Amino acid sequence: MDKSLKLRFRFYNVTNKSIDIIKKEFEDLKTTIEPDFKIKIIDNHIWLSIGVLKREKHSPQLHLELEEMEDGNTAITGLYGPDPVLWTFFMFLHFIIAGVFIIFSIIAYSKWKLNQKFILDITIMTSMIILWIFLYFFARLNRRKGIPQMEKLKVLMEKVITP
Template sequence: MSENLKLRLRFYSVCNKSTATIKKEFEDLKATVEPDYKIKMHDNHIWFTIDVLKREKYSPHLHIEMEEMEDGNTAINGLYGPDPVLWTFFMFLHFIIAGIFIIFSIIAYSKWKLNQKIFLDVTIMTAMVIFWFALYFFARYNRKRGIPQMEKLDELMKKVITT
């Protein structure tokens, strides 16, 4: 797998097969990899995930969208991403941290204008910034841990797309 994929989790490629052929080949692949991987299809969308028994909190999933081109080829847009439940949880934490930061910045400003002590408020705001950075680095660390599984999902996809 190229270094490019590790940095850019979106990709675009063109396959010289029709969408119907690709769907059929993914159906065949689904039967062979079923215990270890889950492949779900709906219309021109395909989702690859690691089986629940082998999934970790950092396990990625792959979403592919196929689009029929005028020349009979298929445009493929792909996205590697975190588990949707984990992503939602991270977004929830980001909004909570941002909300606490904004509330305490308003309180600190009000106390500052009233010439009151703002040490506790500024401390809480600083803690929120530190938590925000900690979430960022934790997410980067988990993405790095998920690269081997991302490579396996990439190999599965390429069995159909490149042949």
């Protein structure tokens, strides 16, 4: 797999199996792989993730959306992504950092216009930029660490969708 993945890697695949057969095969596979992997099926959506015992903070999940085509084949749209809880927390941190930066930039501008000292405000703004850069590289590192597990999820998916 390409090591320069986008933050949320997407793919599209077509198989000659029907949606019902794919869902049944994933349902059957669920019982044999239970401690190492987790499979969740809702309607035409299937989520594959690493099992609780082997899950790390960088563990990805794979979301498959099944769509029936006119010729009887099934279109599969896949999306690799981080754990939703971690992703939500990560976005929360980004919004907090952006909010603190905006608030202190307004305060620094006000103090500058009033000819007051604003060194502390600039320091806090600079630390928010440094913290944001740290989060960026932390996310890149976690994504790179998750690539081997992405491969395992891909192999698991191919067991079912490959005819």
